[in-house]
Amino acid sequence: MSCLNERFDRLRAAYPAEMASSLVLPLLHLMQQEKGHLTESDALHIADYLGVPAMQVKEALTWYTMFHRRPVGRHVIKVCRNIACSLMGAERLLGHLTARLGIGEGETTADGRFTLLAVECLASCGTAPAMQVNDTYHEGLTEEKIDRILEELP
Amino acid sequence: MSEARVFFNFAVTADSHRLPAYRDRRGYGALEKALREMAPAAVEAEVKASGLRGRGGAGFPTGMKWSFVDRKSPVVYLCCNADEGEPGTFKDRWIFENASHQLIEGVLLASYALGVRHAFIYLRGEFDLPYRRLCEALAEARGAGLVGERILGSSFSCDIIAHRGAGAYVCGEESSLLTSLEGFKGYPRNKPPFPAVKGLYQAPTVINNVETLATIPWIIARGGTAYASIGAEKNSGTRLFGISGHVNKPGLYERPTGYPLKRIIFDDAGGVRGGKGLKAVIPGGSSTPVLTAAEIDGITLDAESVQAAGSMLGSGGIIVVAEGTCMVRLLRVLTRFYAHESCGQCTPCREGSAWMDEIVGRICAGKGEEGDLERLEGITRGIMGNTVCALGDAASMPVASFIQKFRDEFAYFIKYGRSMHAGRLEV
Incomplete structure (x- = not known):
């Protein structure tokens, strides 16, 4: 944890000293980047580091959708299912991914490579349909394009 | 002035988002001008004269919003709302990816006018490239003495902090954004007091959308009257x-x-x-x-x-x-979204958005019942105006308007248990 705390310190230095509480989300992000998913003890560690109530960090961890509270695959595929993507074939693409990966929404492949999620608007409406694989956006998707993207992932 | 462009006035290339390219487009010229020859009140006066209205959705006059801030307060904050999440909207993302410096210059001008020492840019957590582009631009700007202590040798100092959300539509609502920026789950707050009076950490706070702030360099460079002459009245x-x-x-x-x-x-x-x-x-x-x-x-x-x-x-x-799209199933996409994004604070929205999704979902599954449309309409009336923030209204307006405008289609789905348009969303 000491190396992680050094990274915490660097992030904290960017904020005014009296705003420790504002570091809750940035630190949860940083920790998730490091560990893949977050547990209650991670929340307690952050609360302890910042000197804020443990409940505040636990609430944030459970309330925001981007934090994973269960192990996820190496590649988390988030397919937009909102209006613009739906009008451009999001259901069809989600069906394609489900069939290809052999898993349903919210599930992870047995080899731990992929987690498939359906998410709300990614602000890619003009280039719909879209998905995000870990941090990277992929837009103007077709079945073929999705196949290519999956094949190129490590 | 019909050809005036505030954003699409350069060709996007591999490095058009970088500082040298922005400088070539006379970027940061407005900031230099303001710091050299304008008092903070003069910057505000130009923004007022421009007639600029907020681009986030509510369309509130920007200059008037600024005028609500008590200038005697020892601390004033500026928050740039970049939690772009309204389905159908993807403009702020373009600004980050292609013109982060224009936004930074706008944030600095607003901060100068308002006496802000620390400004925050709250980006939705999913925005990876926009966040990286903004951080790169902030590093370039700091290196060039444009952000930080004594900007361009003046007495004006301002730090800009890029802050990421973590996946919550409601955080685009300004008071929810503040709660989130303070490190809590993003529950909206009752207004009044408005953020301009009690905002971030109880200090007077101005919250402006990305596009709004990124427009300000143009206004300061060319004058509020020039901006006011573009487009429609008001x-x-x-x-x-x-x-x-x-x-x-x-x-x-x-x-x-x-x-x-x-x-x-x-x-x-x-x-x-x-x-x-x-x-x-x-x-x-x-x-x-x-x-x-x-x-x-x-x-x-x-x-x-x-x-x-x-x-x-x-x-x-x-x-x-x-033509040919199933409006019932299209509405389901939206009811599911709002039910998912309702934050849980107010009962009418938390329960109502879930009920609406359940009923529309039931209709889509061919199990609609007589009276469902009236039930849905009743729920929208129970939500609208009865919640802390506008998310309740946002969830209700699509339901009410879809049913009102396409009632036959809904009635058909309920009566026959199937879509009038084979459930099509794609054409």
């Missing part, structure tokens, strides 16, 4: 309109306000896909009431015109729906 300037859905050329278009809605759909965006007829238009992001093809006749892209037609210009996200 709606000055240009806006970034996002067109999505069933059109041939979806994308972002910068047009002066007052531009005809039909022209942007049929000329600029190339009309409806597959030569189909136009069925419906959601004019300002998914929360705004849907309009039928007949209703968009004569609408111009300014708040008053869209409002007169019974909807709202909102965030400028225009969603186009072709």
Whole structure:
């Protein structure tokens, strides 16, 4: 944890000293980047580091959708299912991914490579349909394009 | 001035987002001008004179919002709302990816006018490239003495902090954004007190949208009157309109306000896909009431015109729906979204959005019951106006307007247990 705390310190230095509480989300992000998913003890560690109530960090961890509270695959595929993507074939693409990966929404492949999620608007409406694989956006998707993207992932 | 462009005035290349390219476009010239020859009040006066209205959705006059801040307060904060999440909207993302420096310059000008020492840019957590582009630009700007202590040798100091959200639509609501920025789950707060009086950590706070702030360098460089001369009366300037859905050329278009809605759909965006007829238009992001093809006749892209037609210009996200689309299943996409995003604080919205999704879902599953439409309408009436923030209204307006405008389609689905249009969303 000491190396992680050094990274915490660097992030904290960017904020005014009296705003420790504002570091809750940035630190949860940083920790998730490091560990893949977050547990209650991670929340307690952050609360302890910042000197804020443990409940505040636990609430944030459970309330925001981007934090994973269960192990996820190496590649988390988030397919937009909102209006613009739906009008451009999001259901069809989600069906394609489900069939290809052999898993349903919210599930992870047995080899731990992929987690498939359906998410709300990614602000890619003009280039719909879209998905995000870990941090990277992929837009103007077709079945073929999705196949290519999956094949190129490590 | 019909060709005036605040954003689309350069060619996007591999390095057009970097500082040297922005400088070549006379970037940071407005900041230099303000710091050298304008008092903070003069910057505010230009913004007031420009008639600029907020681009996030509510359209509140920017200069007036600024004037509510108590200048005697020892601390004033500025928060740039970059939690772009209104379905159909994708303009702020373009600004980050291509013109982060223009936003930074706008944040600095606003901070100078308002006496802000620390400004925050709250980006939605999913925005990876926008966040990286902003951080790169901030590093460049700091290196060039444009952000930080004693900017450009003046007595003005300002730090800008890029802060990421973590996946919550409601955090685009300004008071929820503040709660989130303070490190809590993003529950909206009752207003009053408004953020300009008690905002971030109880200090006076101005919250402005990305596009709003990124427009300010143009206004300071060329003058508020020049900006006010562009576009429609009471709606000055240009806006970034996002067109999505069933059109041939979806994308972002910068047009002066007052531009005809039909022209942007049929000329600029190339009309409806597959030569189909136009069925419906959601004019300002998914929360705004849907309009039928007949209703968009004569609408111009300014708040008053869209409002007169019974909807709202909102965030400028225009969603186009072709003939042959199943409006019942399309509404389900939205009820599911709002039920998912309701934060849980207010009972009418938390329960109501889930009930609406359940009923619309039941209709889509062929198990609709007589009285379902009246039940849905009753729920929307129970939500609207009875919640802390506007999310409740945002969830209700699509339901109420879809049922009102396409009642036959809903009645058919309930009666026969199947869609009038084979459940199609794609055309």
